[in-house]
Amino acid sequence: xxxxxxxxxxxxxxDEQGGIDGLLTRMKAEGVGLVIASxxxxxTSITSMKIAEAHEExxxxxxxxxxxxxxFQEGDWERLAELCRHEKCVAVGEMGLDYHYENxxxxxxxxxxxxxxxxIADEAGLPVVxxxxxxxxxxxxxxxxxxxxxxxxxxMHCYSYxxxxxxxxxxxxxxxxxxxxxxFKNAKKVWASVECVPADRILTETDCxxxxxxxxxxxxxNEPKNVRYVAERLAELRGVSAEEIERQVEENVxxxxxKLH
Numbered sequence: 712x713x714x715x716x717x718x719x720x721x722x723x724x725x726d727e728q729g730g731i732d733g734l735l736t737r738m739k740a741e742g743v744g745l746v747i748a749s750x751x752x753x754x755t756s757i758t759s760m761k762i763a764e765a766h767e768e769x770x771x772x773x774x775x776x777x778x779x780x781x782x783f784q785e786g787d788w789e790r791l792a793e794l795c796r797h798e799k800c801v802a803v804g805e806m807g808l809d810y811h812y813e814n815x816x817x818x819x820x821x822x823x824x825x826x827x828x829x830x831i832a833d834e835a836g837l838p839v840v841x842x843x844x845x846x847x848x849x850x851x852x853x854x855x856x857x858x859x860x861x862x863x864x865x866x867m868h869c870y871s872y873x874x875x876x877x878x879x880x881x882x883x884x885x886x887x888x889x890x891x892x893x894x895f896k897n898a899k900k901v902w903a904s905v906e907c908v909p910a911d912r913i914l915t916e917t918d919c920x921x922x923x924x925x926x927x928x929x930x931x932x933n934e935p936k937n938v939r940y941v942a943e944r945l946a947e948l949r950g951v952s953a954e955e956i957e958r959q960v961e962e963n964v965x966x967x968x969x970k971l972h
Contacts, residue, residue, distance in 0.1 A: 712744030713942055713957055714964050715935040716888050717805070717840065717868045717916035720748045720769070721758035724920040724932035731762055731769075738936040744768060746935045747968070749805050749840065749868075751776035753787050756794055763799040770971065772802035772840050774828055777809040777821040788827055795835035801968040803832035804840025805868060808853070811844045822853060829860040838864035838967055841885075847872045854883055861885070864967050869918050873900055874907040881912060886967050888914035891924035891933065894944045905948045914967075915941045915960050 715738075725734050738746070748763060748771040750756025756773035763771040773794040775783065794800055806828040808821050815821070832839045839861070843850040854861065867880055870887040877887060887908050893901050905913075917924075920932030924940040927933075939953075942960065946953040965971055 712961065713742050713939045714915060714960055715743060715746045715917050715919075715938040716866070716914045716964060716968075717749050717890070718746050718919045718935050719751070719755070719921075720746070720762055720919075721750065721755040722920065725934065731766060734934050734936075735766060735768060737934065738938075739768075741936040741939050743935050743938055745770070745964070745971075747772060747801060750774055750794075751805060752779045752782045753784070753790050753794075754782075756791070760794060760797055760800065770799045770801045770968070771797075772804050773800055774804040774806045774840065775824055776805055776842060777807055777824065778812065778815050780816045780820060780824050783824070788831065791828070792831050792835065795831060795837055798970070800837070801970045802838045802840050802866070803828055803835065804866075805842040806839060807842035808846035808850050809842060809844045810846045810849075818849070825853065826857060829857055832863065833860045836863055837970075838866065840866045840868050842868060843872070847876050851876070851879055854880075854885075858883060863969075866914065866967060868916060869922070870904060870908075871901055872904070874903045877904045877908055881909060886912045886914055886963060888916040889945060890916045890918045890941055891922035891928070891937070893941060893948070894924040895928065896925075902948055905945055910959055911963060911966070913945065913956075913959060914963055915945065915956070917941065 759771035923933035
């Protein structure tokens with residue numbers, strides 16, 4: 712089966728298309744059998760939990776995106792720790808560093824939240840899902856400083872940095888998921904990273920409702936059914952069959968997200 716390890720399902724984007732039930736019907740028709748719904752603050756993490764509770768094929772991760780820290784309220788770290796104890800919570804995230812927009816929280820605030828979530832994940836025995844945008848070196852250095860908190864593994868989601876940087880992150884034991892950008896024209900840096908990532912570290916995602924892959928780029932909302940196009944592109948870039956990518960991703964998902972066993 713194809714697997715989408717990072718999808719945002721907590722919004723209203725799918726309401727006019729049959730909601731989550733419609734989304735599940737469409738993804739199953741494309742051979743997609745499992746989705747991990749990602750929270751980006753406490754509210755969306757709780758919504759992702761409820762979606763996972765209602766649907767066998769969906770699991771979730773809970774966390775605070777660095778760009779959303781202005782939503783943080785007193786007691787949220789305790790709420791996050793409680794979410795991590797849920798039987799279908801497979802990781803903490805997405806978390807990390809995002810320096811793309813000038814009005815994002817200050818770097819020191821992002822790093823403080825990043826560290827707290829690494830600690831919560833370590834205490835819960837869960838892997839982490841890392842968001843990093845325009846912050847490659849800082850993310851790498853931060854993770855090196857706190858490598859002891861990565862003992863349960865981690866995922867660099869929607870990886871878009873260089874292949875050289877990928878190999879440095881791989882030395883920390885991290886996994887890498889690729890989404891729609893891997894199918895875009897002229898995404899040469901991403902293609903090179905896909906080609907060099909170790910086979911036992913590669914995963915597939917959509918990051919829906921955004922980043923719809925070719926041949927439907929520009930269509931909104933993206934959804935988990937489209938992860939098959941990502942898998943097919945990864946197979947093409949790596950010179951293997953789509954079935955091989957499908958099999959390898961399933962193995963890697965079970966290795967990283969151990970609650971799925």
